[in-house]
Amino acid sequence: MKQIVGVADMKVSNNTAVAVITYSLGSCIGLDIYDPVARVGGILHYMLPESAIDKEKAAKRPFMFADTGIPRLFKTAYAMGAKKPRIRIFVAGGAEILDQNGFFNIGKRNYMALKKMFFKNKVMIDKQEVGGNINRTVRIEIATGDIFMKTSGSKEVRI
Amino acid sequence: MTALDKMIHEIKDLTPMPTVASRLLEMVEDPDSSMADIAQLIQYDPVMTVDILKICNSAYIGLKRPAESIKDAVNMLGTDQIIELALVKSSAQVLSGDRKGYGLEQGDMWRYSVYSAVIAKQVAVRLGLKNKSTIFTAALIKDIGKIILEKYVSKDFQKINALVKDSGYSFREAEKKVIGIDHAEMGALIAKIWKFSPRMIKLIHHHHLRDESMIDDREIAAVYLADCICMMMGNGVGSDGLSYRFKDQLMKIHGITHKDITGIIAEFGLNMQEVNELFKMV
Numbered sequence: 047m048k049q050i051v052g053v054a055d056m057k058v059s060n061n062t063a064v065a066v067i068t069y070s071l072g073s074c075i076g077l078d079i080y081d082p083v084a085r086v087g088g089i090l091h092y093m094l095p096e097s098a099i100d101k102e103k104a105a106k107r108p109f110m111f112a113d114t115g116i117p118r119l120f121k122t123a124y125a126m127g128a129k130k131p132r133i134r135i136f137v138a139g140g141a142e143i144l145d146q147n148g149f150f151n152i153g154k155r156n157y158m159a160l161k162k163m164f165f166k167n168k169v170m171i172d173k174q175e176v177g178g179n180i181n182r183t184v185r186i187e188i189a190t191g192d193i194f195m196k197t198s199g200s201k202e203v204r205i
Numbered sequence: 206m207t208a209l210d211k212m213i214h215e216i217k218d219l220t221p222m223p224t225v226a227s228r229l230l231e232m233v234e235d236p237d238s239s240m241a242d243i244a245q246l247i248q249y250d251p252v253m254t255v256d257i258l259k260i261c262n263s264a265y266i267g268l269k270r271p272a273e274s275i276k277d278a279v280n281m282l283g284t285d286q287i288i289e290l291a292l293v294k295s296s297a298q299v300l301s302g303d304r305k306g307y308g309l310e311q312g313d314m315w316r317y318s319v320y321s322a323v324i325a326k327q328v329a330v331r332l333g334l335k336n337k338s339t340i341f342t343a344a345l346i347k348d349i350g351k352i353i354l355e356k357y358v359s360k361d362f363q364k365i366n367a368l369v370k371d372s373g374y375s376f377r378e379a380e381k382k383v384i385g386i387d388h389a390e391m392g393a394l395i396a397k398i399w400k401f402s403p404r405m406i407k408l409i410h411h412h413h414l415r416d417e418s419m420i421d422d423r424e425i426a427a428v429y430l431a432d433c434i435c436m437m438m439g440n441g442v443g444s445d446g447l448s449y450r451f452k453d454q455l456m457k458i459h460g461i462t463h464k465d466i467t468g469i470i471a472e473f474g475l476n477m478q479e480v481n482e483l484f485k486m487v
Contacts, residue, residue, distance in 0.1 A: 053440065054474045072439025072447060093438065093474050094467050103471050110474045143436055144375055146451035149463035152437055152470070179369075180446040181439040199308025199362075199444025 051076075051089045054110035058088030058122040062189035069183045071139030073153035075112070075160060075176075076184045078136040079119060080191040081128035087188050090119040094152065095159035112159035135169065136193050136205060138184045140176040153177065173205055208385060215353050216398050219299075222346075225250045226295035227399065229288055233338040234402050240284050244275045247291055256294050257287065265482045288338050293319055293483070296345055299352070306355030306362070308444030316484065317441025318345050320473070323480055325431035327469050332423050332459060340427045343408035347428060350391030350409070357384045362444070369448045376445040377413050389413050413449050420452065426459050434469060 049057045051068035059066055068076045068091040080087035090109060097104030097111040108114040123133070140157035149155075157176050164171065175182060175195060183196045196202040206214070221227070228246055232238040247253055254275055261272045261282065272278040279287050301315040325344030329337045351358075358365060361383045368379035380387040386394075393410035401409075404424075411425045412432055419425050429452075436447045456462070473480075 053438065053477060070439040070442060072442055073437035074439060093470055099464065099467050100471050103475050107475055110471060139439075141437075141439070141447050143433055143447045143449055143451040145453070147453060150451065150453065150456065150466065152463075152467065178446075179448045181442040197444070198442060198446070 051091045053091055054093055054107045056088060056090040056109045056115060056119055056122070058086065058119065058126060059188050060084065060086045060126045064188045065185050066188065067183070067185040071182045071184065072141050073139065073156060075137060075139040075156045076182070077116065077119060077160065078138070078184060078186050078193060079123055079128070080134050080136075080186060080188075080193075081123065081132045082134065082191050083132050084127035084129065085188060085191075086123050086126045086128040087186050087191060088119060088123060089184065089186060090115045092116075092156070095155045112156060112163065116160065116163055130169075133169075134172045134191065136184075136186075137171055137174040137176055138182045138195060141178055141180055141182070144179060175205070212353055212386070212391070213394070213398070216395050219352065219395070221399055222299055223250075223253075223295045225253055226292060227401075229291055229295075230342060230401060230405065233288060233342055234336070234404060240279050241276075243284055243288060244279045247275045247287070253291060253294065257290055260290055260294075260483070260486050263482075263486055265479060265486060285338050289322070289341055292342055292345060293322070299349070300346075302352075304351055304355045304443065306357070306359030307351055309351075309441070312484075313441040313443065314348060314351065315441075317435060318348060319480065319484070320438070320440060321345065321347070321428075321431050321435045323476075324434050324469060324473055325427055327472060328427045328430050328434075331461070331465055331469070332427055334423055334427060336424075339404065339408075340424060340431075343405055343412070343424070343428045344431045346396075346405075347392060347409050347412040347432065348388060349395050350388035350393070353395065354380065354384065354386070354388045354391045358388075366444075375413070375450050376448040377415070387415075389415060414452055414455065417452075417454075420455050420458055423459065426455055429455065430461065430466075434466060434473075438470065438473070 049066045051057045068089050074093045077090045092115045095112050097114045104114050140153040142153040180197045185194045193205040194202050261278045303311045322341045322345035325340045329340040364383045365379040368374040377387045393406050396406045411419050412428050414429050
């Protein structure tokens, strides 16, 4: 059974029959977390680094931003029995257009926002597929924690 | 027959945009066309009339009382929105197929096109452009060249991709180098054969800002920027990925800041559900 994570959305599950999937990450980030003991996992698909640009929109769509979405992803997983020391993390997305520099590089800024929060909270990334000029689709199997990634025109690969 | 002759032949074999869409395109650009003209044009197409009324009377639009005729709908929603609905509806036929050459599944290209169009309108507002429907339309059909070019891209994908990955080419530049024509030029050629206006042809031709001398053109800037934003959002992006050039200079010239761009992305993120509802209806 597929649970689809839309854009500016999050899904967490402890149902071992479920695969959580998010499509077409461009400069957005797909943050996958998984606890292999509790068998709880999920994906957050956020679009922008900071909610400060529009508090009102952040209140309506907290999963649109890194700073409002990431804590909710972890808290939801904890509520289902996941424990911080066991959580494995995979990060995908953050792609950029050619020559997209500085402030305009939203992909890089999205990734930096996550790194900053992880550094503060002493969270380590296990694997990542970030940057570059490709878009990515990511899927996680809740039963095993296996992660699969696909880019347009290519076959799906296991991470 | 040269390769280009063969391509032109293929364009002539394409199912063209429905007549009502081509006429609408002309009206969008004609400052003298009135609300009544547009309502009348749509009324001549019974299928289009029924579809538009269905959308107008759905929860997506949320009218207080139902529209019973196109004239009603135009009065209640305004000419722009009716034109846009009619264009989105009629472009589905041409744009919704899969484009395997670009790694696009059924519906991907069309979804990308509609997102681009919706965002282009936001950008047009930001740039203070008057004819928003023209910008909406250009963004909607800008990738039409991919319909013909996908076969050629598919055949030479390895060569094109190698230029992008190893030699610093953008995907458009690599198409041009390997095939001799890129999808923006091909789109302009189709638009010309389909007798679109010179302005529409120009907007399609320059939607990746191939020629830096066009950088001051605000309409081109709007279509170009909408495409960049859409690429960043990733939805409907194919195997060409985000391999196109971003021009900082264009942002400076038109006074666009990163805050504007993140603002547009946030706005679209908020309304995305409604746009997706529209797909289900069309």
